[in-house]
Amino acid sequence: MPSLGRLHLITDTRPGRDPLAVLRAALPVAGAELVVQVRVEDDATDREAYDLACRVAEACRPYGASCLVNDRLHVALAVDAAGGHVGADDLPVAVARRVLGPGAVLGATAREPVGARAAVDAGASYLGVGPCHVTTTKAGLPDPIGPEGVRAVAEAVGVPVIAIGGVTAASVPALRAAGAYGVAVVGALSLTADPAHATAELMRALTC
Numbered sequence: 001m002p003s004l005g006r007l008h009l010i011t012d013t014r015p016g017r018d019p020l021a022v023l024r025a026a027l028p029v030a031g032a033e034l035v036v037q038v039r040v041e042d043d044a045t046d047r048e049a050y051d052l053a054c055r056v057a058e059a060c061r062p063y064g065a066s067c068l069v070n071d072r073l074h075v076a077l078a079v080d081a082a083g084g085h086v087g088a089d090d091l092p093v094a095v096a097r098r099v100l101g102p103g104a105v106l107g108a109t110a111r112e113p114v115g116a117r118a119a120v121d122a123g124a125s126y127l128g129v130g131p132c133h134v135t136t137t138k139a140g141l142p143d144p145i146g147p148e149g150v151r152a153v154a155e156a157v158g159v160p161v162i163a164i165g166g167v168t169a170a171s172v173p174a175l176r177a178a179g180a181y182g183v184a185v186v187g188a189l190s191l192t193a194d195p196a197h198a199t200a201e202l203m204r205a206l207t208c
């Protein structure tokens with residue numbers, strides 16, 4: 001299994017956003033530490049997801065960055081992505097592992113230790129853990145779990161924990177101290193005027 005990057009950029013495909021421009025800014029700064037998770041809106045077509053994933057995978061290649069696909073594992077396979085990410089409404093983790101194969105990166109969403117252990121037993125190679133803080137990017141989430149919620153999961157499993165939800169460079173130190181291996185962000189890179197600078201700040205916080 002390839003080693004996992006610490007900065008996960010989740011594509012922001014909401015109207016008016018330009019996920020490829022954000023990606024182009026982040027790649028030269030984060031290089032192989034960047035993991036790009038292709039996440040499209042629920043009403044996007046498979047063709048739209050495929051087209052975006054193709055472009056992301058191609059952009060990542062020269063930098064040694066990884067491309068993962070959220071939810072739609074057939075798209076991950078179609079673009080030869082490094083793997084995928086699943087949550088409670090997606091294929092079960094064990095099925096996702098079977099679909100992707102033993103060598104793929106497979107992320108699973110976990111919000112507490114019992115679910116986290118079950119996801120790892122079923123084949124997850126990393127966990128997305130959150131929401132750590134309030135986020136405006138996704139609706140319908142439970143209350144934030146904070147660094148202490150991350151710590152509870154990180155102490156329960158032996159795979160990398162990727163903290164997600166309202167993460168900024170300023171919140172990274174507390175999340176790392178709680179056991180997070182890395183972070184996943186949408187808004188911290190998509191909603192800033194200078195995504196290259198924001199990437200540098202996140203990388204500094206993740207690697208110091």
Ligand SMILES: Cc1ncc(COP(=O)(O)OP(=O)(O)O)c(N)n1
Pocket residue numbers: 008037039070071085086087088089090107108109127128129162164184
């Ligand atoms: C790194 C990471 N963690 C959590 C999620 C959330 O996945 P899920 O719960 O399946 O929700 P959707 O993203 O599919 O709406 C994630 N995508 N990435």
Ligand SMILES: Cc1nc(C(=O)O)sc1CCOP(=O)(O)O
Pocket residue numbers: 010109129130131132134135136137138141164165166167184185186187188
């Ligand atoms: C896609 C997603 N999943 C979450 C979860 O907790 O499951 S939070 C989230 C959105 C993260 O966006 P931002 O960095 O802008 O807060």
Ligand SMILES: [Mg+2]
Pocket residue numbers: 070071085086087088089090
């Ligand atoms: Mg999902």
